[in-house]
Amino acid sequence: MGVQIKDIVPIKEVDLDYLQGKITAIDAMNTLYQFLSIIRQRDGTPLKDSQGRVTSHLSGLFYRTSNLIERGIEPVFVFDGEPPELKSGTLETRREIRAEAEKSRKKALEEGKEKEARKYAQRAASLSEEMVGQSKTLLSAMGVPWIQAPGEGEAQAARMTQNEDAWSVGSQDFDSLLYGSPILTRNITITGKRKLPGKDKYKEIFPEIIELKKLMAEHEIDRRQIIAIGILVGTDYNEGIKGIGPKRALKLVKEKGNIKEISETETGEKFDVDPLEVERIFLEPNVKDDYEIEWEDPDTDKIKEFLCEEHDFSESRINTGIERLKKGASKRAQESLEKWA
DNA sequence: CCTGAGCA
DNA sequence: TGCTCAGGG
Numbered sequence: 582m583g584v585q586i587k588d589i590v591p592i593k594e595v596d597l598d599y600l601q602g603k604i605t606a607i608d609a610m611n612t613l614y615q616f617l618s619i620i621r622q623r624d625g626t627p628l629k630d631s632q633g634r635v636t637s638h639l640s641g642l643f644y645r646t647s648n649l650i651e652r653g654i655e656p657v658f659v660f661d662g663e664p665p666e667l668k669s670g671t672l673e674t675r676r677e678i679r680a681e682a683e684k685s686r687k688k689a690l691e692e693g694k695e696k697e698a699r700k701y702a703q704r705a706a707s708l709s710e711e712m713v714g715q716s717k718t719l720l721s722a723m724g725v726p727w728i729q730a731p732g733e734g735e736a737q738a739a740r741m742t743q744n745e746d747a748w749s750v751g752s753q754d755f756d757s758l759l760y761g762s763p764i765l766t767r768n769i770t771i772t773g774k775r776k777l778p779g780k781d782k783y784k785e786i787f788p789e790i791i792e793l794k795k796l797m798a799e800h801e802i803d804r805r806q807i808i809a810i811g812i813l814v815g816t817d818y819n820e821g822i823k824g825i826g827p828k829r830a831l832k833l834v835k836e837k838g839n840i841k842e843i844s845e846t847e848t849g850e851k852f853d854v855d856p857l858e859v860e861r862i863f864l865e866p867n868v869k870d871d872y873e874i875e876w877e878d879p880d881t882d883k884i885k886e887f888l889c890e891e892h893d894f895s896e897s898r899i900n901t902g903i904e905r906l907k908k909g910a911s912k913r914a915q916e917s918l919e920k921w922a
Numbered sequence: 923c924c925t926g927a928g929c930a
Numbered sequence: 931t932g933c934t935c936a937g938g939g
Contacts, residue, residue: 620923620938628939636939637923644924772924893939898925 583754584811589827590755591795594787597771600748601653602916604874605766606738608752609658609727610708613716615753616641618703624695625686625702630892638712639719639892643884646725647902648771650876650909657747657874658720658727660713661734665862667818667854679705722884723906724877732867736760740868747874749790758793759811759863761804765791800831808863809840812856813848820853876913879906 620637621627627637649656664672686701720727730737738750739760749764750757757765766788773786797803802810813830815821825833825848837843840856849856881903888894 616923618923622937628937630939634939640938641923648924770923895925895938898938901925 582817583752583756584759584816585814586755586758586807586810586827589796589800589810589831590758590791591799592767593790593792595790597652597654597769597788599790600766600769600788602655603748604655604657604746605749605751605769606728606741606747607656607658607769608734608738608750608754608757609660609716610713610734611752611754612658613638613642613712614706614708616645617708617712618706621699621702623699624690625699627702627706634892635712636892636894638708638716639888640894642716642719643723643888643894643899643902645769645771646720646723647905647909649769650723650725651905653909653912654769655876655913656725656751657741658716658725659734659738659741660717660727660729662729662731663867664733665818665867667858667862671817679707719884719887722880722887724879724910726874726876728872728874731869733760736863736866737868738762740866740870741872741874744870746872755791756811756817758791758796759804759808759816760866761793761863763793765793767791800835802831802834805839805860805864806834808860809834809843809856811863812840812852812859813843816859818854818859818862819856822848822851876910878910879903 616638617627617635620641627635628640630636646656682701682704686698686705689697689701717727728737735750735752735754735756738747739757739762741747742750742762742764749766750762751766751769753767755765768786768788770786775784775786793804796807810827810830812819813822813825813833814827833843833848837846840860843849844852844856884903885896885899888899889896
């Protein structure tokens with residue numbers, strides 16, 4: 582889920598071309614999970630190869646990434662390592678929710694309720710170690726860099742952006758802002774259209790830029806106070822206070838100044854874990870500075886062997902993707918040549 | 923999610 | 931050129 586602070590975050594819509602020439606450190610798990618959950622048939626069945634292995638994540642990853650590369654957007658994927666100990670409660674809860682959803686999915690399918698079945702299938706989706714490994718294999722064949730984070734991927738991506746090795750973090754969640762990323766990019770999609778709540782109409786989706794500086798300036802708060810707001814509404818590491826959303830959290834934080842003061846109030850006594858420990862996860866995350874970000878030419882044979890031969894993707898569709906990757910690679914080569922001129 | 927065909 | 935829609939694996 583991530584920390585829910587959308588209501589107090591200033592968001593700027595941009596065109597996908599705005600990201601051209603910019604390096605985006607993409608939260609890989611966030612993205613793959615999105616693909617796995619969304620790329621499905623009407624009854625909720627994911628795409629599968631002839632051996633019954635799920636391929637939805639590979640489809641999304643290949644087509645979207647080759648589009649980004651063609652447009653000169655430079656993605657580097659960042660994978661989760663070990664979660665902080667405090668996340669175990671959240672992870673357990675998610676497991677339970679998935680198990681329940683899987684039961685509901687089967688029931689709905691037996692009753693012939695396709696739409697219901699799909700909803701529960703999406704909720705039951707979970708990324709296996711194998712899927713993560715396959716995704717890394719595919720990215721390497723495509724010549725797209727990926728980084729193994731020691732801890733949370735969002736934390737590592739944020740550090741890379743702070744280090745100015747990336748321009749922004751790409752994720753749907755807001756957590757990277759708490760980890761100190763100067764810029765967050767949401768909705769990095771090619772053909773984004775989303776159902777309008779209620780109506781049968783579809784609205785086009787644009788990438789969104791969120792700047793940490795602007796977020797801080799707008800509310801006259803510092804980064805520790807943003808973390809405090811997160812802790813009040815709830816993070817992956819604590820439950821948050823019932824009845825407090827981002828607006829009330831902001832007000833409280835501005836009144837009390839910091840999480841320590843808040844923890845000593847009546848509200849603060851309701852925390853399920855020590856809020857200072859949660860704050861420490863965001864301020865001193867488990868990240869590394871020895872990483873390498875290099876794009877390479879796509880390896881056509883490896884891509885085809887992996888996607889077409891092993892997982893039954895259509896060769897003609899994969900060919901157009903490979904052409905896009907090549908186009909991006911030559912664009913990069915051209916630009917690095919111009920730097921010398 | 924993304925592709926590609928069909929149709930205005 | 932832009933839109934919808936079925937199907938992808």
